[in-house]
Amino acid sequence: DTEVTQTPKHLVMGMTNKKSLKCEQHMGHRAMYWYKQKAKKPPELMFVYSYEKLSINESVPSRFSPECPNSSLLNLHLHALQPEDSALYLCASSHAGLEETQYFGPGTRLLVL
Amino acid sequence: TQLLEQSPQFLSIQEGENLTVYCNSSSVFSSLQWYRQEPGEGPVLLVTVVTGGEVKKLKRLTFQFGDARKDSSLHITAAQPGDTGLYLCAETSGSRLTFGEGTQLTVNP
Numbered sequence: 001d002t003e004v005t006q007t008p009k010h011l012v013m014g015m016t017n018k019k020s021l022k023c024e025q026h027m028g029h030r031a032m033y034w035y036k037q038k039a040k041k042p043p044e045l046m047f048v049y050s051y052e053k054l055s056i057n058e059s060v061p062s063r064f065s066p067e068c069p070n071s072s073l074l075n076l077h078l079h080a081l082q083p084e085d086s087a088l089y090l091c092a093s094s095h096a097g098l099e100e101t102q103y104f105g106p107g108t109r110l111l112v113l
Numbered sequence: 114t115q116l117l118e119q120s121p122q123f124l125s126i127q128e129g130e131n132l133t134v135y136c137n138s139s140s141v142f143s144s145l146q147w148y149r150q151e152p153g154e155g156p157v158l159l160v161t162v163v164t165g166g167e168v169k170k171l172k173r174l175t176f177q178f179g180d181a182r183k184d185s186s187l188h189i190t191a192a193q194p195g196d197t198g199l200y201l202c203a204e205t206s207g208s209r210l211t212f213g214e215g216t217q218l219t220v221n222p
Contacts, residue, residue: 004155031208042201042212043156056208090155092210101146102210104155 004105006091012111015081021108023074023091029103030096032074034066037088037107049074050096081112117202117213125219126192133188134216136202141182143204148212150199159187192220 004025013019023032031050035043048056049068063085065077074091088107094100118137126132136145144163148156160169162178162185169176173196175188189196197220203212 033208033210040215040217042203042215045209045211048208050208092155100205101158101161104157106154109153 004091004093004103006089006105006108008108009106010109010111012113013078013081014113015083017081018077018079020078021076021089021091021110023076023093023105024072025093025103025105026072027093027103028071028095029093030071031094031100032068033092033094033102034074034076035090035092035104037090039087043090047076078110081110083112086110086112117204117211119200119202119213119216121216122214123217123219125221128193128220128222129191130220131188131190132192132218133186134200134218135184135186136213137184138204139183142178142185143206145178145182145185146203146205146210147176147185147187148201148203150201150215151197156199156201189218192218194220194222196220 007022033048034046037043045058046060047066052068063080067075088109090107091105092102094102116139120135146161147159150156160176165182166180167178173190177186200216201212203210
């Protein structure tokens with residue numbers, strides 16, 4: 001199984017809502033990532049988890065809260081988002097270690113109204 | 114974080130044509146990856162190049178890594194509509210993957 005799955009595929013939320021994005025992989029990878037991608041732009045790194053511990057936070061606003069319940073799951077909790085947070089949110093995973101290949105999920109398309 | 118420049122930014126061609134897209138850096142790459150991303154999907158890794166002067170082929174796609182490891186190119190022969198997508202080069206630095214701005218390729222039937 002070389003697949004990273006993400007749910008939901010699409011999400012529409014208001015600025016006062018609380019929602020969560022979910023990511024799952026069963027490749028035995030111990031590093032997992034969240035990226036944000038705006039239209040016609042490359043993905044931008046948000047968070048990196050290594051062995052279920054947060055290792056990189058790219059100065060992401062606190063309205064985004066990541067969580068890694070176990071080595072296969074990665075969540076991104078959303079609260080009080082702004083319309084400019086609308087984007088494609090991509091999850092990726094890799095073997096832990098430097099410069100390992102990252103495998104991406106299909107993303108969650110988020111629209112904040 | 115080094116800057117990755119990709120060119121052209123947009124490319125629209127007819128089926129059967131050949132094309133080349135480029136990725137350049139201000140400094141030496143440790144390794145370089147090429148991804149293709151289709152609409153509504155995540156990026157999919159095409160190839161990783163590590164050695165200066167390296168050439169890798171993947172069916173109709175040919176990837177070259179410059180001798181000085183500061184540039185790379187992707188050449189597609191006889192493009193097909195299924196090649197349409199966003200082509201991204203990326204460099205890994207530790208756990209970070211830094212992408213170029215991408216080349217949006219459209220192959221018209």
